[in-house]
Amino acid sequence: MLGENDFSRLELSLPAARRNYRYFRGLLRPSTKLLVLVKANAYGHGAVEFASMMQAEGADYLAVAMPLEGVELRRAGVSIPVLVLTAGTDFFPEIIDYKLEPGIPNLYTLGALCEELDSRGIKDFPIHIKLDTGMHRLGFVPEELPALKEFLKTHPQVKVRSIYSHLAVAEDPGQDEFTLGQIHLFEQGARDLTGSLGYKPMWHVLNSAGIERFPQYQHDMVRLGIGIYGISALPGVQLSAVASLKVKVLQIKSLKEGTIGYGRHGKVSPEGTRIATIPVGYADGINRHLGCGHASFSVNGHRAPTIGNICMDMCMLDVTGIPCEAGDTVTVFGNDPTVSELADILGTIPYEILTSVPRRIERIIIRK
Numbered sequence: 420m421l422g423e424n425d426f427s428r429l430e431l432s433l434p435a436a437r438r439n440y441r442y443f444r445g446l447l448r449p450s451t452k453l454l455v456l457v458k459a460n461a462y463g464h465g466a467v468e469f470a471s472m473m474q475a476e477g478a479d480y481l482a483v484a485m486p487l488e489g490v491e492l493r494r495a496g497v498s499i500p501v502l503v504l505t506a507g508t509d510f511f512p513e514i515i516d517y518k519l520e521p522g523i524p525n526l527y528t529l530g531a532l533c534e535e536l537d538s539r540g541i542k543d544f545p546i547h548i549k550l551d552t553g554m555h556r557l558g559f560v561p562e563e564l565p566a567l568k569e570f571l572k573t574h575p576q577v578k579v580r581s582i583y584s585h586l587a588v589a590e591d592p593g594q595d596e597f598t599l600g601q602i603h604l605f606e607q608g609a610r611d612l613t614g615s616l617g618y619k620p621m622w623h624v625l626n627s628a629g630i631e632r633f634p635q636y637q638h639d640m641v642r643l644g645i646g647i648y649g650i651s652a653l654p655g656v657q658l659s660a661v662a663s664l665k666v667k668v669l670q671i672k673s674l675k676e677g678t679i680g681y682g683r684h685g686k687v688s689p690e691g692t693r694i695a696t697i698p699v700g701y702a703d704g705i706n707r708h709l710g711c712g713h714a715s716f717s718v719n720g721h722r723a724p725t726i727g728n729i730c731m732d733m734c735m736l737d738v739t740g741i742p743c744e745a746g747d748t749v750t751v752f753g754n755d756p757t758v759s760e761l762a763d764i765l766g767t768i769p770y771e772i773l774t775s776v777p778r779r780i781e782r783i784i785i786r787k
Contacts, residue, residue: 430664431465433786453480457492461648462773502522511531524549529570584601586625587601590632623638625641626641645769664780671693674691685711697735
């Protein structure tokens with residue numbers, strides 16, 4: 420017997436992802452490597468599914484936030500290099516065993532890693548040095564580079580695969596002076612560190628917005644995050660929505676009086692109201708602030724506003740005048756409405772909407 424959420428699915432369009440990938444690839448020199456971010460369950464899209472798609476498409480690197488995200492990819496058969504952006508110090512055995520490549524933001528982390536590597540007799544283990552150029556979250560500040568250079572000279576357990584930093588406001592033309600300052604500070608630090616190594620690691624500083632707006636600073640590699648999932652930093656650029664959250668109508672009721680949902684905030688109109696109940700709620704990433712008519716979803720090509728409060732596992736739509744029946748498909752977000760539209764309603768960013776879709780929603784790859 421089917422449960423309520425067997426009706427729900429997040430469709431991942433391989434053709435859409437491929438179009439977005441090729442758009443960004445087209446902004447780069449042929450020699451520039453492309454890293455795709457698949458952290459946070461691939462921004463809610465499904466890490467294993469999306470990483471496999473990107474590996475097949477030709478991505479040079481993947482990146483995750485946490486070590487266990489990388490372990491999941493390796494266990495699923497993903498074989499291309501994986502950068503762990505927030506390596507910490509608790510999972511070095513897993514990082515080593517699964518051939519992951521840790522980002523190193525400070526000497527404490529680097530020292531702990533070298534101790535683990537030394538105990539195993541490992542040398543030249545690939546690491547990625549993070550520079551703090553103004554985000555002030557993680558990374559080496561310029562004053563710490565002399566100590567870092569001395570440490571690396573005396574610890575053959577590691578080899579620097581890349582030097583990188585992260586831009587804070589690359590999408591905002593009004594703050595380009597700050598962004599260019601970050602880039603120049605990065606180049607100074609990367610040049611200084613590279614000069615002491617005796618070999619040339621990769622440099623990378625551009626995120627999705629940076630790729631579009633500052634391609635002249637692409638260096639050896641770029642990091643493609645939200646852009647691959649369909650969000651552009653440039654006005655007028657229409658990328659393809661990769662994810663579409665679709666559900667099926669569980670039940671339809673025609674009401675002549677009464678109230679709808681928790682708190683009785685949904686009101687039946689004097690002329691009568693027809694409601695459709697669908698099997699997603701705030702536990703599925705449908706923010707409660709989208710209820711009570713603040714958002715509308717697509718039902719058979721028609722927009723149906725929410726009515727009443729969003730429940731944990733369900734919500735209701737006002738389908739008065741819309742031809743539909745139980746079993747029909749409702750698009751919560753995709754091409755219509757877009758995830759950006761829902762983000763605007765909530766006063767947030769598309770990232771939050773996408774990463775809020777939990778793993779209990781099945782991911783299905785659409786290949787054609």
